[in-house]
Amino acid sequence: xxxxxxxxxxxxxxxxxxxxxxxxxxxxxxxxxxGNLMVWLLTACxxxxxxxxxxxxxxxxxxxGRVVFWVLAAxxxxxxxxxAFVSVSGYTNPPTGNEQVVLVLGAGxxxxxxxxxxxxxxxxxxxxxxxxxxxxxxxxxxxGRDEWxxxxxxxxxxxxxxxxxxxxxxxxxxxxxxxxxxxFSLAILRQHGYDETTPIVYVSNAFHCYRxxxxxxxxxxxNATELAAGTPLRSVLPCYLREALAxxxxxxxxxxxxxxxxxxxxxxxMNKKFFYK
Numbered sequence: 001x002x003x004x005x006x007x008x009x010x011x012x013x014x015x016x017x018x019x020x021x022x023x024x025x026x027x028x029x030x031x032x033x034x035g036n037l038m039v040w041l042l043t044a045c046x047x048x049x050x051x052x053x054x055x056x057x058x059x060x061x062x063x064x065g066r067v068v069f070w071v072l073a074a075x076x077x078x079x080x081x082x083x084a085f086v087s088v089s090g091y092t093n094p095p096t097g098n099e100q101v102v103l104v105l106g107a108g109x110x111x112x113x114x115x116x117x118x119x120x121x122x123x124x125x126x127x128x129x130x131x132x133x134x135x136x137x138x139x140x141x142x143x144g145r146d147e148w149x150x151x152x153x154x155x156x157x158x159x160x161x162x163x164x165x166x167x168x169x170x171x172x173x174x175x176x177x178x179x180x181x182x183x184f185s186l187a188i189l190r191q192h193g194y195d196e197t198t199p200i201v202y203v204s205n206a207f208h209c210y211r212x213x214x215x216x217x218x219x220x221x222x223n224a225t226e227l228a229a230g231t232p233l234r235s236v237l238p239c240y241l242r243e244a245l246a247x248x249x250x251x252x253x254x255x256x257x258x259x260x261x262x263x264x265x266x267x268x269x270m271n272k273k274f275f276y277k
Contacts, residue, residue, distance in 0.1 A: 016050045019043040026238065033108075035238030038245065082244040090206030090228040093213060095128065099201040099225060101194060102129050104159075105181050105212060106141020106151035107205070114151075114158050116232045117205060117239070122155055124229035125203040126162050137164065138188060140172040140181040150174070178212055182219035196220040203227045207243045211250055218254075 023043045026036045049056060059065035104125045107118040114122055122139075129137050137159065141151025150173030160166050172188055175181045186196060200221060204212050206228035216224040231239055 012046075012050050012053075016043075016047045019046055022237070025234070029234070030238075033238070033242070034245070035235075035242035038241040039238045042241070079244055082247055083240050086207050086210065086240060086243050086247060090204075090209035090226065092210075093224075093226045095201040095225045095227055096199070097132070099132070099199045100135060101189060101198055101200040102132075102135050102137045102227075103181070103185050103200055103202040104137065104139045104155055105178060105202060105204045105208070106139070106155065106175070108144065109147040109149070109151055109154050112148040112154055114154055117235050118151070118155065119158070120205060120229040120232065121203050122158050122162075124227055126159055126164065128201065128203070128227055129159070129164055129168070135168075136189075136192065136194075137169045138172055138185045139169060140175055140185050142173055142175045142180075178208075179215045179218065181212075182216050182221065186219055186221065197222050199223045199225075201225045201227050203229060205229050205231045205239065207231060207239050211243070211247055214250065 019039070020043055023036075023040050026039060030036055060069040102125055104121055107121060108115040109118070125137065129135055139152045139155035139159065141155060143150040150171070152171035152173035152175075156169045156171040159169050170188060170192075172181070172184050175184045182202075189195065189198060196219075200216075200223065202209075202212055202216060202224060204226070209226040209228050213224065213226055
């Protein structure tokens with residue numbers, strides 16, 4: 001029995017150390033965002049539990065502490081269920097091959113270059129566009145506070161450098177959310193003779209595809225499919241933690257541009273320079 005207890009304690013300390021190292025790496029290698037913040041909070045909880053486990057066990061075993069324990073356990077179970085849903089929902093509406101437009105959703109730049117996460121989307125979009133030479137490609141994303149140019153422009157340059165003809169790729173560089181990605185891209189499509197009934201395929205990382213599809217419908221698209229890209233290993237934890245929260249938020253507010261979370265994200269964006277130069 002003591003041996004099992006020692007193994008469990010060792011695994012707890014190991015998890016705490018791994019999360020601390022991982023959290024530090026996110027500060028160095030990644031942009032500041034809600035996903036990273038959630039990883040840091042998770043790290044703080046695990047480290048705090050490892051340090052104060054005896055005190056916490058005693059408090060959780062009776063009275064108010066026991067009620068709090070079961071509430072936290074229920075919330076954790078719900079959150080894990082949403083993460084599981086996010087993990088599989090991005091593959092439920094694959095392209096048919098009849099799409100006329102490829103819409104690539106932005107995902108952040110490092111200065112003026114696509115982030116690793118965005119490169120996964122762009123590479124997937126390139127594969128599809130190369131195999132379907134009659135499709136029009138729209139790269140959609142505005143300029144963030146710590147970015148040197150609009151994401152849409154950098155994404156367009158990336159695809160052209162890979163071999164797509166410049167005339168096929170149109171940049172949308174004003175959007176600040178997934179909702180605006182679709183709304184502003186639809187306005188561009190109308191200028192080129194398309195409309196909301198045109199078959200399109202939007203490209204995003206798999207974890208984001210379900211919610212993106214909801215925003216596509218909200219913008220008016222009636223014939224949209226999804227092309228799911230992978231996720232870099234170092235980004236899996238923050239992306240899935242964040243997307244689960246974003247999905248819960250969407251189910252409540254049906255939007256990402258109103259409600260208390262929008263204000264919080266704005267405050268986080270204002271304080272990026274505190275964490276990153």
